Amino acid sequence: MGAAARKPAAALLPIWLICLVCASRAGAQPYIGVNYGEVADNLPSPDETAKLLKSTSISKVRLYGVDAGLIRALAGSGISVVVGVANGDIPSLAADPAAASRWLAANVLPFVPATTISTVAVGNEVLESGDASLAAALLPAMQNLRAAAAAAGDGAAGIRFSTVNTMGVMAQSDPPSTGAFHPDVAPQLQQILAFLSRTGAPFMINPYPWFAYQSDPRPETLSFCLFQPNAGRVDGGSRIRYTNMFDAQLDAVKSALVRAGYGSVDIVVAETGWPTKGDAGEPGATAENARAYVSNLVAHLRSGAGTPLMPGKSVETYLFALYDEDLKPGPTSERSFGLYHTDLTMAYDAGLTSSTPAAGGGGPAQPKQAGGWCVARDGASDAELQADLDYACSQLGVDCGAIQPGGACFEPNTVHAHAAYAMNQLYQAAGRHPWNCDFRASAALTSENPTCSLVLGFISQPYHARNLANKLYVTEAVRVASAIIFLPESVVFMPHSTKIVFQPLSNSGFSEPRAPSPVTARHFTGSTRDEQGKPTFDRQHVTFNSIFTALVGIFQQAITIIVVAIPEGLPLAVTLTLAFSMKRMVKEHALVRTLSACETMGSVTAICTDKTGTLTLNQMKVTEFWVGTDRPKEVTGAVVSLLLHPTEKALLSWAVADLGMDADALKRSCKVLHVEAFNSDKKRSGVMIRDNATGAVTAHWKGAAEMVLASCSAYVGSDGAARESTRGRGGSWKKSSLVLVQRLKQRGHVVAVTGDGTNDAPALKEADVGLSMGIQGTEVAKESSDIVIMNDNFDTVVTATRRTAAGMVDRSSMAVLIGVTAGVAAALLIGWFLLAPPVSRRVTGWLQAPRGMAPVSEWPSRRRATAAPRHSSRAEQAAAASRAGPGWLATARARHPGSP
Known part of the structure; x- marks a missing residue:
């Protein structure tokens, strides 16, 4: 449709944008x-x-x-x-x-x-x-x-x-x-x-x-x-x-x-x-x-x-x-x-x-299935890949926002990783034909999914040691762009890093302590000795009773240390983690109103949101429109830079970018006679204008559907003919989100909900974590929520999940670290002093003594001259750490870099 057809549409555009129905030509299609x-x-x-x-x-x-x-x-x-x-x-x-x-x-x-x-x-x-x-x-x-x-x-x-x-x-x-x-x-x-x-x-x-x-x-x-x-x-x-x-x-x-x-x-x-x-x-x-x-x-x-x-x-x-x-x-x-x-x-x-x-x-x-994904070929130079990256992102409409700074797939920040993302986007959009993955021989097809996994990383059990070498594996990528995101029911959240080294997960979800094993083995081979230099275990005269007694002793003393250490250290770690999580989330534009939400957010398995436009891009798009019972027509929904409410911005952007409306010319062609502001009683707002060319006066209303329809005697269809007044309904049932949350919780999900309106309050309260919008949200929604997203941006929701997930990792790592440390300490003590019962009694008595009582410095039955304490060198400390075994090193490296 050409200019002659578009001019009437542009002239009447405010009517169709503001009132209940709209009429215009369909947007250009590919x-x-x-x-x-x-x-x-x-x-x-x-x-x-x-x-x-x-x-x-x-x-x-x-x-x-x-x-x-x-x-x-x-x-x-x-x-x-x-x-x-x-x-x-x-x-x-x-x-x-x-x-x-x-x-x-x-x-x-x-x-x-x-x-x-x-x-x-x-x-x-x-x-x-x-x-x-x-x-x-x-x-x-x-x-x-x-x-x-x-x-x-x-x-x-x-x-x-x-x-x-x-x-x-x-x-x-x-x-x-x-x-x-x-x-x-x-x-x-x-x-x-x-x-x-x-x-x-x-x-x-x-x-x-x-x-x-x-x-x-x-x-x-x-x-x-x-x-x-x-x-x-x-x-x-x-x-x-x-x-x-x-x-x-x-x-x-x-x-x-x-x-x-x-x-x-x-x-x-x-x-x-x-x-x-x-x-x-x-x-x-x-x-x-x-x-x-x-x-x-x-x-x-x-x-x-x-x-x-x-x-x-x-x-x-x-x-x-x-x-x-x-x-x-x-x-x-x-x-x-x-x-x-x-x-x-x-x-x-x-x-x-x-x-x-x-x-x-x-x-x-049969259709060709050469490969499911297109990735950058190993050995391709950065110059070649950069040229391919620029080509894919600028020419064929590939959405490269995810690899921009702050995007979900920005890390790892390398030309190879970014080029692979753009190449695959182009390949998928073009129909997955082999020639769409040519790129002058700098790309290759693969059957392994290379999709980035930076938004939420998780490990599902069971895992095998060969799959955990020098990197943290994830089962799949989670893209926070759909209305509801379902994660696996049995997951352990871990921080995303390419430098993390993990031992295979045990059934409890924690790394298993590895250090006591070699120490215990040294004890039963007779390698550990007491103060007199005698072996603590006589391997020449091994009996069942001697082995059983030694094992029970080791177990009792290790449990004694752990039982005392965990209650002392874990509550402190949890408290500090929550406090630091709250502080960091405020810096990320998430205001925590309920402290427990910091912990619950890290376990969320479903996020329900109706803000897939305003939250993912901080803008809305017009993607379909129709008149009466016509079939929906797709539009491109291009968005221009406007500082408006998201809905108004989307409508005006559609008019300007897709329908070719000249807003300035339209303003000059009319004169505003009266503006009526919105109020809660009338539930509508309006403007009265006069057309400078014809002198016709028209009133445009915007508001609740029932209020606008009540003031109309007829409506005009796409053919320009008037019809009798009808009744309509816009929006969704106010309890639909509440029912959805209830059903998800019944299925065992931990649910987070985003909302900004008064009707969202029941769902925000029902959810395990309620997330309200700080800018567009109503006071009722904010009061019903656990966390307020102060910038109305979905990136903040992702950050909140990541921060609280990291908190879970901190606590898990702290528990693992305490358990392993206690196990190592027990094994070392046992290895050196197993055959010295007074020492064993001293350790046990010290742990059981009242807080105000200190252990004696010498034992009456063992008074003798001792050599001055010897301080180990840095090299000896490093050697001792290496002898502690891979379990300790793995746990130490597994700690989140930003944990307190």
């Missing part, structure tokens, strides 16, 4: 068509062609004439058709309106509405033909056909009328910002553009990067034309870096339209493609290059990235062509643009089908 050329003597039948088209993701087909058999075969298929008017018919259609009516009655009306005919292309490349009389007749022919369609009624009223042009109409296209139409065709184009703008028809153009490469056959130009990684080209006027020729050519056309005063006219790519073979003087004409260009173009269109001058919008594009045309004159390349051979087999796989027909045979083949 759709793909194909050209059906007939300059051949071996084409399949229309029914076979229709069946082939239906098996693909192609949604549009362009005919150069009117093929009645194919048009009928496509009836009810959902595939729309562009029919063509031959250049030779243009003079008669221009001279006689009746001839236009007859042409329409013979070539269009018999097929609609069974077959969707979207556009009539009047002539092909007429303005560049050099025939002045034919070019002069072009616009009158389009006008007569348009008038005949309007008179024909509903069947043809919605058909668009345009004409197809080559890039030859451009006088300047490099760089894109200087794009301008050639002076020889500019006068006629100006009139045609006015017609297109008035009727909502598109400007149809044939951009061919293939021909651009023929004029500059350098390797860097080939990469630029094939959407492959390249250094890009900077437009000196706009300072925009272009990374592919297709976008550069389209933006040159866009600049020309803007320079001509018709920047609002949509662009349709009527033809583009790449030949599979050519003559000796046609470099680059290969099947591999054709597959690379078309498949990458398809991926680019499906990504919805658009071009730098048309972001977030996929241009309607018709690939050239469906079949090779063996009778076409000219070089070999002219007969080699087909996506399919005429025997219905693929020339190459462009990613347009869900099941790939085997080359040379008509039957379908």
Whole structure:
């Protein structure tokens, strides 16, 4: 729909944005068509062609004439058709309106509405033909056909009328910002553009990067034309870096339209493609290059990235062509643009089908599954990977926010890790074809999931020692972006670090003490000695009683130490951990109102939130809209930088970015007469404006649905007709979130809930941890919550989970450390003094003595001269630590770096 259709929508935009219903055209969608050329003597039948088209993701087909058999075969298929008017018919259609009516009655009306005919292309490349009389007749022919369609009624009223042009109409296209139409065709184009703008028809153009490469056959130009990684080209006027020729050519056309005063006219790519073979003087004409260009173009269109001058919008594009045309004159390349051979087999796989027909045979083949993920290849240089990273993030709409500073996948902060993330994003978005993981041999396919795991790390039992060498493994990545996040029921939260070394987990979830084992082994081999230098265990006279007695002694003394040490150390560790967690969370914009929430948050297994837009991106997007009972229509939902309430920001961003509303011009066209502020009694707010052009006064209301509907006597549908007043309901049941929380808790989940409204209060209270919004949240919600998220950002929720999870690790590590320390101390004491009962009694008596009583310094029965105490050197201390065994080292390294 063109400017003429958009201006009324923009003028009435405040009404539709503020009131209960809205009406406008659907947003631009990433759709793909194909050209059906007939300059051949071996084409399949229309029914076979229709069946082939239906098996693909192609949604549009362009005919150069009117093929009645194919048009009928496509009836009810959902595939729309562009029919063509031959250049030779243009003079008669221009001279006689009746001839236009007859042409329409013979070539269009018999097929609609069974077959969707979207556009009539009047002539092909007429303005560049050099025939002045034919070019002069072009616009009158389009006008007569348009008038005949309007008179024909509903069947043809919605058909668009345009004409197809080559890039030859451009006088300047490099760089894109200087794009301008050639002076020889500019006068006629100006009139045609006015017609297109008035009727909502598109400007149809044939951009061919293939021909651009023929004029500059350098390797860097080939990469630029094939959407492959390249250094890009900077437009000196706009300072925009272009990374592919297709976008550069389209933006040159866009600049020309803007320079001509018709920047609002949509662009349709009527033809583009790449030949599979050519003559000796046609470099680059290969099947591999054709597959690379078309498949990458398809991926680019499906990504919805658009071009730098048309972001977030996929241009309607018709690939050239469906079949090779063996009778076409000219070089070999002219007969080699087909996506399919005429025997219905693929020339190459462009990613347009869900099941790939085997080359040379008509039957379908199974989809290729070369690998599940695309990652950076080991050995690739940082320079290569950085170029690939820049290419993926800037060109194909890959969301690289996760690898930006503060993002969930920013760590590890290396070019290799970031490039792997971007490469995999591109590979997944493009359809997981092997060629989408090419990257000039710097990437490779893998069957192992490389998804980052920095948001929440967890270990599920059981684990094996071979899986825990020098890194902390996680079972899978947890991406905090969905409404509810379920974690495994039996988990042990651990801090994320690549330097942590863990021993295999025991059933209790703690690292097992390893140090006592070698000490005990030394004792029973006779290696430990008493004060007289005698072995503490006589291995020459081993009896069951001696072994049993020694073991019981070791066990009793170790338990005695642990029983005393844990009650003394663990409560202190828990208290300090909670206190430090609270302090750190405040710095991370999370205000803890209930101390126990610090502990509970670390055990959360489900997070319920309706803030997947405002919390993940700190903004909302309009993704669908509909009128009455119409089916929802998708929109791009682009967001501009506005300081508003998230809902208002999303609506206004949609209007500005997708509908093309000029907010400043709209303000100048109206005068505000009265503003009524919102209050809790009326539950609505409004503004009264006067249109400066017509003098009409209109009141716009926003508020509760029942209050707005109560003031309406009728509503206006998308067809402009008034309907009787109806009743509506917006939003969800106020108890739905409460019921959801209750059901999750019944299933054994530890539930956290985010909320900002009064209706969220019951769910916030019911949840194990209630998280309210500090900016948009109501006082009722804040009073019902355990933690207040002061910046309304989901990153803070993630941080709160990570901080409290780290607290659990601190306490677990503290318990493990105390247990291991006690075990080591017991083993060492036993190893040295096992056969000295008085010493054993001294240790036991000391631990059992009242707090005010100190142990004696000497034993009466053992008074003797002793040597001065010997201080061990640093090297001896290190040696002693190494002899303590891997269990101690593992536990020591497992402590969280930021723990108190």
